[in-house]
Amino acid sequence: FGELSFVALARNKIEGWSSVDALSTLPKIAELRLQDNPLASTMRPGALRLVVIAKITTLTGMNGSEVRPRERVEAEKFYIRHCLESGGEEGKAPDADEVAKGDVRFAAYVEKYGLPAKEKAAAVGG
Numbered sequence: 001f002g003e004l005s006f007v008a009l010a011r012n013k014i015e016g017w018s019s020v021d022a023l024s025t026l027p028k029i030a031e032l033r034l035q036d037n038p039l040a041s042t043m044r045p046g047a048l049r050l051v052v053i054a055k056i057t058t059l060t061g062m063n064g065s066e067v068r069p070r071e072r073v074e075a076e077k078f079y080i081r082h083c084l085e086s087g088g089e090e091g092k093a094p095d096a097d098e099v100a101k102g103d104v105r106f107a108a109y110v111e112k113y114g115l116p117a118k119e120k121a122a123a124v125g126g
Contacts, residue, residue: 002026002027004026005028005030005031006031007023007026007029007031007033008032009032009033009034009037010033010034010035011035011036012037013037013038014034014038015038015039016039017039020039020052020055021055024056027058029056029058029059030059030061031059031060031062032062032063034048034052034063047082049062049063050071050082051075051078051079053067053075054078054109055105057105076112077109077113079106079109080106080113080115083099083103083106084115
């Protein structure tokens with residue numbers, strides 16, 4: 001699958017991130033079709049696209065539309081916020097250092113852009 005550049009997974013009952021994470025290991029994937037999968041119903045409109053773009057760094061197109069450089073930057077910054085808002089214990093945001101230990105993309109994006117202002121303030125005591 002090393003040369004695979006286009007993947008069509010629309011209407012495939014994909015419910016979890018493991019399938020998307022597996023796609024991120026394909027070195028030449030450039031175009032992905034992922035419409036009409038249950039995974040999208042777990043997020044607000046548009047968020048799925050941003051997270052997928054952040055997770056699959058080689059994507060140049062998704063669901064038939066181009067991934068522009070500005071959108072990629074937006075996706076990478078959104079991914080930081082998404083990870084910090086969605087992974088903690090019940091009612092509690094996860095610690096950025098803990099997230100970084102288990103998610104190399106998150107760690108790389110925090111290194112590139114830093115933490116959002118709210119998380120920076122919490123990290124230094126308020």
